Amino acid sequence: MQETLVQVRGLSKQFKRDNGETFFAVKDVTLEIRRGEIFSLLGPNGAGKTTTISMISGLLTPTQGDALIGGNSITKNPLAAKKMLGVVPQDIALYPTLSARQNLEFFGKMHGLGGKTLNQAVDEVLDLIDLGDREKDKVDNFSGGMKRRVNIGIGMLHKPQLIYMDEPTVGIDPQNRRRILDTVLRLRDELKMTVLYTSHLMEEVQEISDRVGIIDHGQMIALGTVGELIQKVGEEDRLILKVGEQPVAEPLLRRIESEVATATRAQYERREIANGDSGALAAAEGILTVYATRGRRALPDIIRLANETGVDILSVEVREPDLEAVFLHLTGRALRD
Amino acid sequence: MQRILDIALNDLRIIFKDRSIWINLVILPIVISVAVGYANGAGFTGGSVSLRVDVFDADAGAMSAQFLDAMRAGNANLVLCPMDQTAADLCQLGEEALTAELAQTRLEDKVSLATLEIPAGFGAALARGEAVSLIYRSNEDATAPSYILQAVQSAATRLSGAQIAVQVGGQVADSLSFLQFSDDADRVAFLEEIRGRAEEGWAADLITVETVQAALDPAATQTNGGGGFAQSIPGIASMYVMFTVLPAASAFILERKNWTLQRLATLPISRAQILGGKLLARFVMGMIQYAVLFGFGALALGVTFGSQPLTMLPVMIAYTACVTALALALTTFITTDMQAQGITLFMSLTLAPLGGAWWPLEIVPEWMRVIGHISPIAWAMDAYREIIFYGGGIGDVIVPIAVLLAATAALFAIGVARFRFSK
Ligand SMILES: Nc1ncnc2c1ncn2[C@@H]1O[C@H](COP(=O)(O)OP(=O)(O)O)[C@@H](O)[C@H]1O
Ligand SMILES: [Mg+2]
Numbered sequence: 001m002q003e004t005l006v007q008v009r010g011l012s013k014q015f016k017r018d019n020g021e022t023f024f025a026v027k028d029v030t031l032e033i034r035r036g037e038i039f040s041l042l043g044p045n046g047a048g049k050t051t052t053i054s055m056i057s058g059l060l061t062p063t064q065g066d067a068l069i070g071g072n073s074i075t076k077n078p079l080a081a082k083k084m085l086g087v088v089p090q091d092i093a094l095y096p097t098l099s100a101r102q103n104l105e106f107f108g109k110m111h112g113l114g115g116k117t118l119n120q121a122v123d124e125v126l127d128l129i130d131l132g133d134r135e136k137d138k139v140d141n142f143s144g145g146m147k148r149r150v151n152i153g154i155g156m157l158h159k160p161q162l163i164y165m166d167e168p169t170v171g172i173d174p175q176n177r178r179r180i181l182d183t184v185l186r187l188r189d190e191l192k193m194t195v196l197y198t199s200h201l202m203e204e205v206q207e208i209s210d211r212v213g214i215i216d217h218g219q220m221i222a223l224g225t226v227g228e229l230i231q232k233v234g235e236e237d238r239l240i241l242k243v244g245e246q247p248v249a250e251p252l253l254r255r256i257e258s259e260v261a262t263a264t265r266a267q268y269e270r271r272e273i274a275n276g277d278s279g280a281l282a283a284a285e286g287i288l289t290v291y292a293t294r295g296r297r298a299l300p301d302i303i304r305l306a307n308e309t310g311v312d313i314l315s316v317e318v319r320e321p322d323l324e325a326v327f328l329h330l331t332g333r334a335l336r337d
Numbered sequence: 338m339q340r341i342l343d344i345a346l347n348d349l350r351i352i353f354k355d356r357s358i359w360i361n362l363v364i365l366p367i368v369i370s371v372a373v374g375y376a377n378g379a380g381f382t383g384g385s386v387s388l389r390v391d392v393f394d395a396d397a398g399a400m401s402a403q404f405l406d407a408m409r410a411g412n413a414n415l416v417l418c419p420m421d422q423t424a425a426d427l428c429q430l431g432e433e434a435l436t437a438e439l440a441q442t443r444l445e446d447k448v449s450l451a452t453l454e455i456p457a458g459f460g461a462a463l464a465r466g467e468a469v470s471l472i473y474r475s476n477e478d479a480t481a482p483s484y485i486l487q488a489v490q491s492a493a494t495r496l497s498g499a500q501i502a503v504q505v506g507g508q509v510a511d512s513l514s515f516l517q518f519s520d521d522a523d524r525v526a527f528l529e530e531i532r533g534r535a536e537e538g539w540a541a542d543l544i545t546v547e548t549v550q551a552a553l554d555p556a557a558t559q560t561n562g563g564g565g566f567a568q569s570i571p572g573i574a575s576m577y578v579m580f581t582v583l584p585a586a587s588a589f590i591l592e593r594k595n596w597t598l599q600r601l602a603t604l605p606i607s608r609a610q611i612l613g614g615k616l617l618a619r620f621v622m623g624m625i626q627y628a629v630l631f632g633f634g635a636l637a638l639g640v641t642f643g644s645q646p647l648t649m650l651p652v653m654i655a656y657t658a659c660v661t662a663l664a665l666a667l668t669t670f671i672t673t674d675m676q677a678q679g680i681t682l683f684m685s686l687t688l689a690p691l692g693g694a695w696w697p698l699e700i701v702p703e704w705m706r707v708i709g710h711i712s713p714i715a716w717a718m719d720a721y722r723e724i725i726f727y728g729g730g731i732g733d734v735i736v737p738i739a740v741l742l743a744a745t746a747a748l749f750a751i752g753v754a755r756f757r758f759s760k
Pocket of ligand 1: 015016017025043044045046047048049050051052760
């Protein structure tokens with residue numbers, strides 16, 4: 001049994017909206033992070049991920065609840081708790097007019113590093129984030145990806161046992177994203193750090209996480225290993241069939257459910273695609289979704305039934321069970337909405 | 338403490354990265370304090386005072402002329418109008434003749450500091466040994482020593498002393514049998530000789546007159562009416578301390594937007610250390626601003642800052658601390674950079690003139706002087722003027738320093754209680 005490093009108990013945060021009414025951005029969140037694991041919080045924008053991280057890093061005071069970090073309460077003994085932490089905020093938190101090295105040095109000093117130790121730590125991090133040759137340039141002139149890397153570098157400068165990374169891949173090109181994900185894996189595998197990772201992208205969470213908490217509207221709606229979560233939706237594949245502008249009538253859905261042996265559910269959804277600038281209706285896209293165990297085998301039957309009712313299938317996609325499906329299953333909404 | 342210094346040094350580094358800081362810190366304040374210094378009368382009085390006295394000499398005799406000479410000898414800075422009028426209009430009379438009405442207006446407007454009336458028959462009465470009175474009018478504070486009145490009195494003493502000598506000498510001569518005057522003219526000539534000798538004697542003994550001149554503070558002499566660079570340097574410097582320190586509000590907003598303030602809050606340092614470091618940086622900026630302008634005033638303009646200039650240091654510290662605390666308090670009432678810049682400009686441009694940074698508060702009406710003291714600049718200027726113009730020491734500026742420190746404590750308490758690290 002692994003040691004528990006972070007213990008979050010009944011954490012809540014209430015905010016005021018502009019119109020004055022209050023609401024819970026985070027409500028009664030309880031979770032544990034074990035030493036040496038990558039724990040991810042997965043949830044759509046506005047789910048409460050950043051608010052949660054802010055509370056357990058000492059930036060925001062919880063409305064209710066507390067978090068113990070290595071046994072130290074973040075509300076009662078913040079300095080001891082924060083000593084164990086490295087934080088990579090979602091926003092790029094850098095002094096734009098200072099160079100990469102100056103930024104690293106300043107925040108290193110704030111962690112109590114100095115002299116040779118500081119120099120060495122800064123050199124190592126610059127190496128790790130691959131910016132050794134640009135260390136003297138001011139970060140204002142860096143690309144988004146480079147700034148993100150400096151932002152991450154500051155969080156791991158003092159080699160904390162625990163690092164929080166709040167959506168570190170947001171707004172980043174695929175190449176830089178890959179690099180960041182590899183860095184996260186190295187932090188766990190080579191440096192034996194514990195990582196709390198947040199994202200609204202299920203692919204990356206599914207790839208790197210040991211355990212995942214799914215959060216929506218401020219509440220934890222599921223928690224477990226990727227495998228455990230996927231089991232919640234069963235072994236069903238999800239078949240996504242695009243049918244364009246053709247209407248799909250209810251009888252076809254019922255026939256698929258009854259006549260295709262492995263199919264359990266069929267749904268039709270029609271989306272209108274507005275033309276970007278004018279807002280005028282450009283096209284409509286119909287999507288037929290069928291849940292079925294061993295979905296590829298069910299495909300020929302589904303296509304045959306569609307043809308019989310005069311519906312042309314334009315494209316087919318078979319999705320094996322994933323966290324997206326879990327989220328859909330639990331909330332009835334897609335993660336990216 | 339180390340963390341506080343590190344934070345302060347980092348902020349100073351960021352502030353000085355922007356080269357344009359030198360424009361606000363050095364160039365503009367120097368230009369403005371020189372300009373305001375001239376507007377307040379520097380350069381016109383040129384280092385010596387003209388103590389203008391309007392004189393109505395109804396006697397217009399040798400004796401009254403002697404009296405005026407004695408006055409001039411009593412204080413070299415006296416300008417007797419219209420007698421001492423020059424081509425450069427030292428009397429500020431222009432082409433006008435001096436009338437009683439005009440003299441009254443000049444007195445009210447402080448163009449002249451006093452009027453003196455010498456009655457007709459002044460010389461004749463004196464010669465007869467009779468008492469005569471001169472009429473001296475002034476709008477000076479009755480409790481303050483008057484350099485002019487002293488000159489008038491010393492002239493009166495001198496002349497009446499000489500007259501007594503003449504009378505006593507005449508009587509003595511008449512009673513001495515061996516001294517025979519050939520005629521009346523001979524007697525008058527003899528008496529005139531006594532008068533001359535007596536006057537010489539008085540002149541040699543004019544200790545009071547010497548004292549008057551020695552008592553004149555060189556700084557006070559240089560800045561008649563409280564104008565010039567000795568007013569503009571502390572005034573404009575205090576205003577510019579606001580310009581340098583109040584942008585702390587903008588800097589806090591920007592750091593919150595850049596998320597660096599939030600990042601600092603997640604580090605193992607206390608909030609007191611973070612705020613302390615950031616405020617220390619701004620305080621240092623304010624003190625640098627003071628050093629720049631007072632240094633320029635002393636070295637380039639040759640302004641002397643009273644007899645105990647070091648007394649200004651605690652005033653500078655108290656005032657800069659007060660403005661720093663004001664910046665923190667203001668920060669907690671605004672959310673955008675636009676608001677920050679607006680409030681900084683508004684505060685500086687109202688508190689500066691209100692507090693006497695542009696002109697001495699002595700020249701504004703009483704009620705404005707009272708209102709002006711809501712501005713910390715007014716208290717600082719009270720202290721600077723006490724030190725610079727009246728040679729005050731630390732004991733004379735305790736009150737303004739105490740007021741500034743009390744305001745600092747109050748503003749700081751408000752600021753700390755309301756300050757938020759995140760939006
Ligand atoms: N300081 C704040 N004041 C009011 N509402 C806030 C504040 N911070 C976040 N929120 C709201 O709380 C909810 C959760 O936000 P956040 O934690 O940033 O979500 P996430 O990081 O998952 O995208 C959102 O609805 C957001 O608008
Ligand atoms: Mg977020």
